[in-house]
Structures are given as C-alpha cells and as structure tokens.
Amino acid sequence: MDFSFLAQQVINGISLGGLYGLIAVGYTLVYGILRLINFAHGDIMMIGCYFAFYGIFMFSLPWWASFLLAVILTAAAGILIDIGAYRPVRNAPRISALITAIGVSFLLENLGLVLFSGRPKAFYRPEFLSEIREIAGVRILDLNIWSFVLTLVLLGVILFIIHDTRTGRAMRCIAYDMETTKLMGVDVNRIIALTFAIGSAAAAAGGIMWAMRYPQINPLMGIIPGLKAFVAAVLGGIGNVTGAMLGGLLLGIIEILLVALRPDMAGYRDAIAFAILILILLFRPTGLMGQKLPD
C-alpha cells in the first residue's frame, strides 16, 4: 500500500464526490427553501443530459452551445414542473408534495423511456478534456479538474444569489415564513419558480459533467446519482448548500476508499452509502453543517 496508490484513491474519490456534490447542491437548494424533497431531481438531471445529447447529435451544435442550451432548457423544464406539479399542492400537507415529487420522478423516467428509448447512448466528450495528467504517479483526467472547478464556481454563484441579491433574500424569507413573505408583497410563486430554475440548471450542469465522466446515458441514469446526492445533502445538512458540497465529497471519498482498500467488499458500496444515510438520520438529523434553515 504505497503513497501514490492512496493519493490516486483520494483523487478518484474527490472526482466522484465532486459530482455527487454538484447534483446535491440543487437538491438541497430546493429543500432549503420549500421543505420539499424533490425526488425528481435526478431525473431532471437525466433530461438535461438528453437535451445536450440531442443538441450535438441531432442539431449538430458545437458542444459548448449544446451544453449551454441544455442548461437553459432544463431550467425551463424545472419551472414547468413547478407550475404543473408542485404549485397546485403548495398549500397542501407536505406529504402530498413529497408524493407528487415521486410521481414526477416516475413520469420523467417513463417519458424518457418512450421518447429516448431504453438503450443507452454514448455521450460526447470534447477531446481536450480527455487528456490525462500524471503527477507523481497519480493520474488525473483533465475533465475531473474542470468539473471540480465548475462545481466550485457554481457553488459560489448559488451562494452569491442566496446571500447577496434581492431574489436571494426573498428565497430566504420564503424558507422562514411563506405566509408573511407573501404579505410583504413578494411574488412568492415567481421566486419559487426561480428556485426551481436554478436547481434544475445546477442538475443539468451536474448531469452533463456526469455524462462526460461516465459517457453513457439512459433514461434511468438519474436514479442512483439522485439517491446518492440525496445522501450527500443529508450528510451535509439538508438545506445547506455548502454542506451539500462537503457531504458529496465526503461520500465520494468514503465509497472509493472502501472499495479500493477492501476490493472484496466492493459489492456493499451502495449499502454503505445508504447505511450512512440511516445513521445520520438517527444520530444527527441536521447533518454536518447542522442548521435548521439555509443561513
């Protein structure tokens, strides 16, 4: 067990965990503001990947234009889902919204199966991201570096929106007390739609990074990353954006180290991830960055 082996595992863990974190950020954003666990988050990510895929392969757009368009379209899809599915149950008990989210998740998956067919499709990765760097015996894919940078930038942008804009202030107010916020003249529906737009855009960005890293997309691809992102969000303290990022990184590193150090236990990888979820919910339900509300 030498140093470069361990270092390689940590790098592998960070690159996987960064992706979990990126997806978890959108998850936790919606929860923090609406108290809604958006189980369709992983499926929105899948939709984003297909938008990007069709942009490149059907409309022959350059990859960056296709990715950008995919993020915008997914944000729009997020708004539509909010208007169509969540707005009608906004004042209903929270459990109704949760069940609606599961329904939306199934709807998107099955719609994907009908529209995109169930066979996996190979995803595009720009040539320059496929370069591999070797530093002290540790191999890093350029894509991993860039996706990590993008994750940090996105995190910064989301934190900025929440803390330093009027919209962000309105979001925090809604999280605190929706009724009073409404009385203060804030257009609650518009702010919530915006929240969904940002969350879905982050999901699309995360999905595209995911699909470039693991270049295979299918209509059910969002399920496991969605669940892992949920674990990451809870681990970090659900509702806390920075926590989600940290939770994602931690989960990725734990998973990779477990498999690398105990290859014979590799089959229990998902079980461990979900055991972490149960333990956190039992002993520290507010997660690592434990506050009740998004600060």
Next chain:
Amino acid sequence: MKSVKLSVAFVLIALLVASFSGPAFAQAGDAVRIGVFLPMTGGVASYGQMEWAGIQMANRMKPRVLGRPVELILVDEKSDRIEAANAVDRLISRNRVHAIIGTATSSNTMAATPIAEKARIPIISPTATDPRVTQNRKYTFRVCFIDPFQGEVAARFAFNSLKARRAALLIDRAQDYCVDLANFFRNNFTKMGGKIVQTTYCQTGDQDFTAQISAIMATRPDILYLPNYYAEDALICKQAAELGMRIPIMSADGAQAPELIKIGGKAVEGFLLTGHFEKEGAATKLAKQYIRNYEGKFKMEASGFDALGADAYFVLLNAMERAKSVEGPRVRAALAKTRKFEGVSGVINIGEDGNAVKSMVILQVKNGKFRYLATVNP
C-alpha cells in the same frame, strides 16, 4: 330511464367480460399465440431489442405453423426480475399463450420459469446461459450454450493463447450469470495452474469503477476477466484506459452488443469475448437466408442476440410441427427431442435437461467492429 341505463351498463359489462375472456373461445384455425417477454427498457434493453428484432425477423420468414398463423405478444420485463415474473403471469393468465420465448438474462428467466412450469407452458430462453436456469425444470429450455463451457473456453484461451498466469476478476454481483460465470472461469484457470490475484465486485448500473480498477492494477495481473453485461464492461474499459491499465481484457456473450463499442470507443480495441454467433462464422443455410433478410430490413449487422432470438422461435415452431400440436406437454416432449436442428447460430441439439449443446465463437474488437477469431466445439 333507469332501465335504459341499466341495460347500457349490462352491455358494457358484457363487452368487458368478452374482451377479457376472448381467447378462451379459441378454436383450431385460430392463431397460435407465442408470448415474448424481453427487457425492452432498463439496464439491458439492448439485449431485448436485438432479440425482439430477431424474433420478428424469424416470424416474417416463417409466419405459420400447423396451418395456423402465429401471433406474437410482446411484454416488456424492464430488466427487472419482478417485472419478468409478472410478464409471464400476464402472458399465461390473460393472453393464454401456447408457448413463451424469453428472457435475455439468467436471473430474470429464473424469476419467471416457476409460473410457466405450473401452467405447463413451454418457455424457451434465447440467451440465459446460467446452468441453474434449467435445473429442476421440466418446461424450461434454451437455445444457447451454458456457462461452464464458456468459462472453460475463456480460461483455456487466456492460459494457452494469451499466456496469462495471473488473472483478475471484476464481477457484477447483482447478476447470477456474472457470479456463476466468474466461478467457472476461476475453477478452470486455477486447475490449469493459473492464479487469481484479485477478485472485486460491482453492481448492475454502477458507473464509477476507478477504485476497483486501481485495486486490480495494484496486484499486477496479466489478464482482466469481466463476466458482465455490456454497459458495465464498456465503462470499466474506458476507466481502465484512463487509469493506465494495459493488459488484455476478456469477457463473455453478455458483452456482444453494439453499445459496448459505441460507449467504449478506443478503450475497447482488442477486447476479447466468447459469444454465440458471428456472421463471418455462419455456416447453415438458414443463417445465410436470415442474415440477408435481417440486414435488408433493419439496416444493421446481424449479431449474437438477434440470431438467438430467431433460433428460439425457429426451434419452438419446429417442435410444434413435430408434435403436431400446440399443447404444452406435447410441445415440451418434442422440444426435448430437438436433434441436429440447423438454426441460425449453428446446429442445435436439445436434451431432456433443456440445455442446448452447440459451438461457441471467440471474437475480438478491431477497428470498432466485432471480428471473428475462432469457433470452439463442445
């Protein structure tokens, strides 16, 4: 007014009942119903779609049996074993099929056979290769070879042709097929004097294998055996190349899907596998006819999974003809006496145990295509 409503309701109920129980009034001269359950969606959708294309092609080439038209009824098992069991239940109780073809994978076939056994409806799997599929079964058959043969051929090839002595295994432990096939490889390879230096696992649907690959590389094997399905294998090869692994990778029939090459790209060049059929190695008259028809209609190259779908259909119809009946027990008896049937994928013999005895091909990916290397006879 009330009586009008009542009679309308009565008519509606009658129609409903009739639509459900229609097949019960079936008579000779009506269609022979063959139920097909395959993974048309989900993790192994490629298998289902290829096999369904093969079955449809075979149906076009031979649309009648015993003077009756054949009707195919397809149910999607969604790559899920509970759905597979439900699919067979539905085919038997609602569609009242005479025989069933399906499904592509071993675990899902095993989940479904008890229902067909109970109803005494013959069930033929095109590609479930795990030996346990037909064990203690009377009505379950298959038109593919079984995994002990496959594991043995792979081990011999690795040991003799590739001169490998240290092998590593990365096994999808969610699939009976993968776990059992890995064992057959391991037993044969170690018996010949080889050593298994690393055994690690993944699960169907996993996408990140970097940790497993690093752990494998740390033990310095000279071959990696992947007894898994194409989606996992493609991603494993891709990540292995990124992590700098440079040893030969060998797999089995589950890897022979176009997606392996589409997703794997350059990373699967040189990838070896044991498979059912490759058109360059096609020998029978039916195969040539089938390849021409198939490629004309689907504009795709015929390959292992569609050929075996077609064979399941041809073998079943052949048994019905010899039995001169579509009744389950009689078709079953005829199936168990399938001798020297010249199918698409070669000459098929089926024994009382339900297993097919037939030859195997070794393939390699070259320039983005599966290329035929050799045929191995049992």
